[in-house]
Amino acid sequence: MPIQAVVFDAYGTLFDVAGAARAAAAEPGGERLAAIWPRLAEDWRRKQLEYTWLRAITRIHADFAKVTADGLDWAMEAAGLVDPALRARLLALYDALPAYSEVPAVLAALKGHGLATAILSNGAPAMLGAAVRSAGIGAHLDAVLSVEEVGVFKPDARVYSLATARFGLRPEQVLFVSSNGWDVAGASGYGFATVWVNRAGLPQDRLSHGPAHVMPDLSAIPDLARAL
Amino acid sequence: MPIQAVVFDAYGTLFDVAGAARAAAAEPGGERLAAIWPRLAEDWRRKQLEYTWLRAITRIHADFAKVTADGLDWAMEAAGLVDPALRARLLALYDALPAYSEVPAVLAALKGHGLATAILSNGAPAMLGAAVRSAGIGAHLDAVLSVEEVGVFKPDARVYSLATARFGLRPEQVLFVSSNGWDVAGASGYGFATVWVNRAGLPQDRLSHGPAHVMPDLSAIPDLARAL
Structure with missing residues (x-):
């Protein structure tokens, strides 16, 4: 796999x-x-x-x-x-934003499949820690990675490299999931497999790279991750 | 001056x-x-x-x-x-966008004051040439500078350096005028004197640098340029 x-x-x-x-x-x-x-x-x-x-x-x-x-x-x-x-x-x-309803089950299923899970975010560590605690999803996450480690925001490639470095993986071994089309474009350009979660039914951004997969919410991510 | x-x-x-x-x-x-x-x-x-x-x-x-x-x-x-x-x-x-009504008189007044005038734009040279011709303002401009010379868009500092290089000036000898708050922030950070033309009455962008001057349109630019 x-x-x-x-x-x-x-x-x-x-x-x-x-x-x-x-x-x-x-x-x-x-x-x-x-x-x-x-x-x-x-x-x-x-x-x-x-x-x-x-x-x-x-x-x-x-x-x-x-x-x-x-x-x-x-x-x-x-x-x-x-x-x-x-x-x-x-x-x-x-600092206490609601998580989308399917998030806990999706993360639990990914862990059940033996996959590593992480957040990779523009957020500062304290903000991310508060949001993860508030949503009660910390137990399902192996890492919470912040751009503060590199001091520049997405879609700078140094941000995406935090994930490959953390898990010792090549980019194509990572499935990156974002609802932000510009973030997906940057991640695809870096070499990740990507999913664009298009909850709002927006047009796809016209950038140099597009998503490999498009889904309306996160529910099908565990099945996709196993199938790839 | x-x-x-x-x-x-x-x-x-x-x-x-x-x-x-x-x-x-x-x-x-x-x-x-x-x-x-x-x-x-x-x-x-x-x-x-x-x-x-x-x-x-x-x-x-x-x-x-x-x-x-x-x-x-x-x-x-x-x-x-x-x-x-x-x-x-x-x-x-x-390629034939209308110029704001005060533009020809403002450029003519600046030339009358003995000042150099230029466009510094994200636009590709052919687009800028078409827009300048369509508006009939080419005779009032000493230079039309495009980011294509450096291959990166504003607010990268290399773009602003095109203007200082073209005229052999220090940044503080240039008055940079933009209706885009983010462009003004980048230009102020580069060291230009700046005017934010806030036609729409928008809040000022919260970035690391702000405008030195704020005006509702371009009309007062010639007087300001002489007074500085």
Whole structure:
């Protein structure tokens, strides 16, 4: 069996990044977010990612906690929200994002098949640790790998090399799973077998490399990993 | 006077990038774009920029004509548009984007003040040449500089160095003007004096460097360049 490890992106793939704004809108006092939380979440995510890419190009790194707060600050200003307590609450909720419902069973099945499992994420170690604990999935993960080890964000190839180095594998022995098309493109270019989890039914990104497999959620990953 | 040259970003700064989709919607047969052209233009621009950044990080360059077509393909698929003739028409219109109304007078005033003027753009040389000719502003420009000379997109510092090299200036002798906050951040980090032209009233990007000056359009650039 050529696939020896299944490596997951975290934000958007295992964890629902819209969950923080959605949860804040549902809390007491969150009524004013009722109509705007989807746009707030979208702007937050968009700016967060833009800032990772721009920092990678200019080689002026800051960790994902900083970039996540920077993206939120832009999104809150765009929404006309000036509220330090809400800002703090949203960032706290980002450390406890909900995992997609199928995640625990998928990870358990992969371990049951004898495969190594890992997260490989832009997230800073403390953020990833909090999210993994909150979702209760730590027991199913052999490694939680952060870009902080190399000090540059995805899709720089040094990030993907963290996974091959950690498990002593060649790229083609790793199945990399992400809901972010640009992350899949980078991982495919690095040589991983890849799955693009296209939950939202988006068009495929037009980059130099595409996904080897496309799935609507994570459920079929264990069967795929065994079949490859 | 420390400022010796005023260097402009092209797309979004001198030329209205929404102009192609807007014009296509106004042409015979464009009725089906009436309600969707703003979203089409926004998605097209967003994906075009994302692809420049991702290619810069992964060092898999393609020129801006390719990336512009790739972004349009994503945006048309997202809009449910399958129409090769429309695709070709939109790309042709992108080579003849409208310049903002104040552009010719601003460039003429800068030349009247004895300043050097240039475009420094992600655009491929043929695209930039077509846009400059279409807008009739070539006589006011001393140089049209394309990232193709260095084979990487903004905000890589090698791009900004094209302007200092072309005019034999130090970065602080160049006033760089862009409506793209991320471009301004990169240029400020390089050492240029910068103006962010914030036509849309957007929040300022949270990056490592910000603009030295913020203006709603280009009109006051000649006075600023003389005053610095």
